[in-house]
Amino acid sequence: CFADLCKEHFNNVKTNIAMFNGWDADVIIEDCKTAVLWNGKWHYEKIKKNHSVLQVQNRDKIKLAEIKRAGYIPYIIKDMGKCNPKFVEEKFDEFIKQIAS
Numbered sequence: 001c002f003a004d005l006c007k008e009h010f011n012n013v014k015t016n017i018a019m020f021n022g023w024d025a026d027v028i029i030e031d032c033k034t035a036v037l038w039n040g041k042w043h044y045e046k047i048k049k050n051h052s053v054l055q056v057q058n059r060d061k062i063k064l065a066e067i068k069r070a071g072y073i074p075y076i077i078k079d080m081g082k083c084n085p086k087f088v089e090e091k092f093d094e095f096i097k098q099i100a101s
Contacts, residue, residue, distance in 0.1 A: 020066040
């Protein structure tokens with residue numbers, strides 16, 4: 001849903017392309033050189049027995065560094081819930097305000 005809102009608002013939007021030294025971003029907005037990472041609960045809490053939050057967070061740090069190295073601005077959205085279109089719209093509005101400032 002977030003990518004669809006971005007596509008309505010911006011001219012050049014890509015999704016899930018590994019263009020940061022093998023790492024991807026959920027939404028890449030070329031218009032403002034921003035890589036949006038939609039981080040779900042597993043980035044912050046243990047979900048399964050074999051799930052390592054530390055490993056996920058270490059991978060996130062590497063990904064952020066590669067995004068910055070490529071000249072893009074990382075933008076992280078923390079989503080701890082389930083599918084909620086209203087939440088997506090709120091996060092999109094926050095994103096638009098953030099990049100406009």
